Amino acid sequence: MVSENGAVNEDLVKERQNCSFNTLELTHLLDGGEAKTLERKEREEYFLSDPAFKDEVPMEYLSHQEQYEHSVRKACHMFRKLQEMPHGSMDNFREPPVESVAQRIKQLLGGMLGSAILKDGNPLALHYVMFLPTLAGQGTVEQQAYWISRAWNLEIVGTYAQTELGHGTFIRGLETTATYDPSTQEFVLNSPTLTAYKWWPGGLGHTANYAVVVAQLYTQGKCHGIHPFIVQLRDEETHMPMPGIIIGEIGAKLGMNTTNNGYLGFKQVRIPRENMLMKNNKVLEDGTYVKSPSDKLTYGTMMFVRVVICQDMASYLSKAVTIATRYSAVRHQSEMKPGAPEPQVLDYRTQQYKLLPSIASVFAMKFSANWIWEMYNVVNSELDQGDLERLPELHAVSCCLKALCTSDAASAVEIVRLACGGHGYMKSSNLPSTYGLVTAACTYEGENTVLLLQTARYLMKTWQQARSGQTLTPSVAYLNLYSDWRQPRTVWENTTDCVIKAFYQVAAGKVKAAAEHMERRAKGGMTPEDAWNETSIELVAASTAHCRAFIVEKFIETVSKTDVSRPLQAVLCQMAELYAVYWLLNNKGDFLMFSNLSPADVDGLQLWLEQLLTKLRPNAVGIVDSFDIHDDILASPLGAWDGRVYERLFEESQKSPLNKEPVNKSFHEYMKPFLRSNL
Numbered sequence: 014m015v016s017e018n019g020a021v022n023e024d025l026v027k028e029r030q031n032c033s034f035n036t037l038e039l040t041h042l043l044d045g046g047e048a049k050t051l052e053r054k055e056r057e058e059y060f061l062s063d064p065a066f067k068d069e070v071p072m073e074y075l076s077h078q079e080q081y082e083h084s085v086r087k088a089c090h091m092f093r094k095l096q097e098m099p100h101g102s103m104d105n106f107r108e109p110p111v112e113s114v115a116q117r118i119k120q121l122l123g124g125m126l127g128s129a130i131l132k133d134g135n136p137l138a139l140h141y142v143m144f145l146p147t148l149a150g151q152g153t154v155e156q157q158a159y160w161i162s163r164a165w166n167l168e169i170v171g172t173y174a175q176t177e178l179g180h181g182t183f184i185r186g187l188e189t190t191a192t193y194d195p196s197t198q199e200f201v202l203n204s205p206t207l208t209a210y211k212w213w214p215g216g217l218g219h220t221a222n223y224a225v226v227v228a229q230l231y232t233q234g235k236c237h238g239i240h241p242f243i244v245q246l247r248d249e250e251t252h253m254p255m256p257g258i259i260i261g262e263i264g265a266k267l268g269m270n271t272t273n274n275g276y277l278g279f280k281q282v283r284i285p286r287e288n289m290l291m292k293n294n295k296v297l298e299d300g301t302y303v304k305s306p307s308d309k310l311t312y313g314t315m316m317f318v319r320v321v322i323c324q325d326m327a328s329y330l331s332k333a334v335t336i337a338t339r340y341s342a343v344r345h346q347s348e349m350k351p352g353a354p355e356p357q358v359l360d361y362r363t364q365q366y367k368l369l370p371s372i373a374s375v376f377a378m379k380f381s382a383n384w385i386w387e388m389y390n391v392v393n394s395e396l397d398q399g400d401l402e403r404l405p406e407l408h409a410v411s412c413c414l415k416a417l418c419t420s421d422a423a424s425a426v427e428i429v430r431l432a433c434g435g436h437g438y439m440k441s442s443n444l445p446s447t448y449g450l451v452t453a454a455c456t457y458e459g460e461n462t463v464l465l466l467q468t469a470r471y472l473m474k475t476w477q478q479a480r481s482g483q484t485l486t487p488s489v490a491y492l493n494l495y496s497d498w499r500q501p502r503t504v505w506e507n508t509t510d511c512v513i514k515a516f517y518q519v520a521a522g523k524v525k526a527a528a529e530h531m532e533r534r535a536k537g538g539m540t541p542e543d544a545w546n547e548t549s550i551e552l553v554a555a556s557t558a559h560c561r562a563f564i565v566e567k568f569i570e571t572v573s574k575t576d577v578s579r580p581l582q583a584v585l586c587q588m589a590e591l592y593a594v595y596w597l598l599n600n601k602g603d604f605l606m607f608s609n610l611s612p613a614d615v616d617g618l619q620l621w622l623e624q625l626l627t628k629l630r631p632n633a634v635g636i637v638d639s640f641d642i643h644d645d646i647l648a649s650p651l652g653a654w655d656g657r658v659y660e661r662l663f664e665e666s667q668k669s670p671l672n673k674e675p676v677n678k679s680f681h682e683y684m685k686p687f688l689r690s691n692l
């Protein structure tokens with residue numbers, strides 16, 4: 014079934030002919046309307062048609078240093094083009110406020126355009142993703158006016174230096190100190206130990222010349238906890254490290270090798286008092302400390318990034334499933350029936366089970382990412398008005414959503430990579446590096462287990478409120494409804510209403526079980542902290558169940574409210590059902606324990622899942638086509654639109670530097686003498 018002369022692969026042609034809905038309609042829905050699709054395509058054309066972004070030699074064949082140098086060149090060119098972008102599509106891009114344009118930055122830096130231009134990470138990403146948002150979120154109006162305009166115009170390049178060699182999660186335990194000296198009105202930054210060295214910040218190694226540094230603030234002999242400071246790291250002209258700054262790159266990693274993650278030590282480095290970001294807490298000239306209404310406002314940038322990561326994961330996963338689904342339509346293997354032609358691997362039920370729930374996950378992530386982005390904006394404007402009431406809820410939802418979106422994306426990318434057999438193991442397939450980018454997000458911006466435990470903390474509190482009969486906010490209101498799983502069981506039905514209810518019953522059951530087990534341990538004499546630690550496996554499970562219920566509900570709700578044609582509505586409903594039934598069956602023990610599901614209902618659910626796979630199979634290629642991902646963004650011989658998988662794989666092999674000469678010199682130097690010696 015190999016096409017000739019560059020024609021589209023015949024299998025893909027048939028798949029596209031058999032698609033039951035209008036793929037353009039779904040593209041527009043996902044982009045947010047036809048105009049947005051056009052804008053996106055214009056933007057893609059503007060960047061991707063530029064020869065300066067083409068790699069003569071694939072990045073994987075370059076040295077670590079060359080990879081970095083190419084990435085800096087491309088990143089600078091990308092942001093130059095951004096500044097020069099023709100009027101119309103990006104006209105307010107040059108203007109702060111930063112967060113209002115964060116969505117556009119996401120499109121550039123994130124899993125779509127960004128990863129097409131800079132395949133293994135962007136050395137300038139932290140400047141946009143964390144340095145600028147921290148200036149905007151933590152700086153006073155005067156600080157914003159000075160620093161944001163310098164950063165926005167790329168007169169300076171910044172990063173966000175929080176994590177240290179000794180501490181990433183426990184930020185109250187950071188060791189870097191910033192001690193106020195009222196005689197000179199300066200802060201003195203110091204790294205008292207090796208473990209106090211900053212470790213990990215993106216772009217810190219050799220790219221940034223400034224950083225927001227998070228350090229323990231000392232003034233008038235007292236420590237006031239961690240605060241953000243702007244520190245100059247390198248000379249603006251020569252780029253040499255400033256006096257007292259010890260700086261470099263941390264070394265090669267599983268992925269993200271061009272983000273230039275760095276280390277940073279301070280030897281009594283002095284900065285002006287005005288360099289402490291003082292929107293929330295302040296230090297006056299005489300050293301008096303003025304506290305803000307909540308210390309947690311200092312954590313605002315982390316919250317912002319956790320929210321945007323969800324969207325980013327949807328982008329990476331949509332690429333991976335597009336590659337694997339198109340490949341599975343083109344790939345033929347084995348015999349389903351004796352003597353019959355080799356079927357497309359997409360026709361194997363097990364292959365459908367790998368691909369279709371992963372495709373459904375893209376929608377689930379997109380819809381919940383949109384929801385949390387809106388909530389973030391609303392709560393953030395409330396915070397600006399001094400109303401902190403919904404901050405804990407936003408923190409709880411953003412923590413668990415970040416954790417589930419990243420861990421689901423990492424598992425699904427690996428599942429679909431394996432679904433491509435040997436070819437998925439090739440770097441050129443782009444699946445290994447996509448995995449590297451996605452799995453990193455399980456750790457950065459809050460390690461996932463730790464974040465799930467943050468949500469659990471909130472759930473334990475709301476559980477106590479539910480028990481005392483208080484009304485709860487919408488995201489946890491189910492705890493009032495389903496607090497007793499021993500209530501009489503009703504009949505199970507294979508309907509979305511019954512399924513949503515069951516997900517919430519499971520979440521409530523797990524929250525209750527964790528709370529009771531913790532209480533029992535405390536009553537038995539354990540300290541609350543020990544009881545928490547002993548119960549933490551169940552606490553993580555409760556948080557996960559809470560978040561899964563929420564994602565399932567948002568998916569089903571969004572699909573049912575979406576105004577689209579009937580054929581598309583049918584496909585979206587099937588996707589939402591598949592997502593729900595897949596996760597239900599994967600955790601059936603929980604559902605048997607806490608919901609109306611009984612063992613006799615499980616066969617029916619399995620059948621429902623299989624029926625959904627059958628219904629969705631003919632539309633698999635159509636759905637991933639609707640993601641409308643440019644071939645240069647997919648960057649994979651397995652996933653290109655035309656399906657010329659084998660020709661492209663062969664072309665890619667020719668780029669190996671080893672194939673430049675028929676005999677490698679190692680033959681003469683080592684092999685030949687060795688072989689001769691054996692004669």
Ligand SMILES: CCCCCCCC/C=C\CCCC(=O)SCCNC(=O)CCNC(=O)[C@H](O)C(C)(C)COP(=O)(O)OP(=O)(O)OC[C@H]1O[C@@H](n2cnc3c(N)ncnc32)[C@H](O)[C@@H]1OP(=O)(O)O
Nearest residue numbers: 118119122123175181182183184309312325408457458459
């Ligand atoms: C452009 C699009 C592409 C995006 C892709 C980005 C690519 C860029 C690549 C990489 C960037 C990565 C950058 C980083 O990793 S920066 C470093 C991030 N570090 C972390 O996230 C550290 C994680 N640790 C923490 O957040 C915290 O330490 C903690 C685990 C939450 C614990 O904090 P702490 O010990 O102070 O708090 P307590 O546990 O005692 O809790 C105290 C109460 O505060 C509440 N809390 C905690 N955090 C927050 C918050 N952010 N907002 C609001 N409230 C918060 C907590 O719930 C407690 O409340 P309670 O009422 O129970 O007392």
Ligand SMILES: Cc1cc2nc3c(=O)[nH]c(=O)nc-3n(C[C@H](O)[C@H](O)[C@H](O)COP(=O)(O)OP(=O)(O)OC[C@H]3O[C@@H](n4cnc5c(N)ncnc54)[C@H](O)[C@@H]3O)c2cc1C
Nearest residue numbers: 173174175176180181182213214215453457458459460462
């Ligand atoms: C690719 C990448 C980019 C990064 N970029 C930046 C950056 O730009 N700026 C920056 O400041 N940082 C950055 N980081 C650091 C990142 O934020 C931290 O790695 C992350 O917060 C986790 O901290 P840790 O590495 O110290 O892990 P640890 O906290 O040491 O985690 C190790 C293990 O301990 C467990 N653990 C820790 N605490 C608890 C607890 N309370 N309860 C239960 N279990 C616990 C964790 O679950 C985990 O299993 C980056 C990291 C990566 C991987």
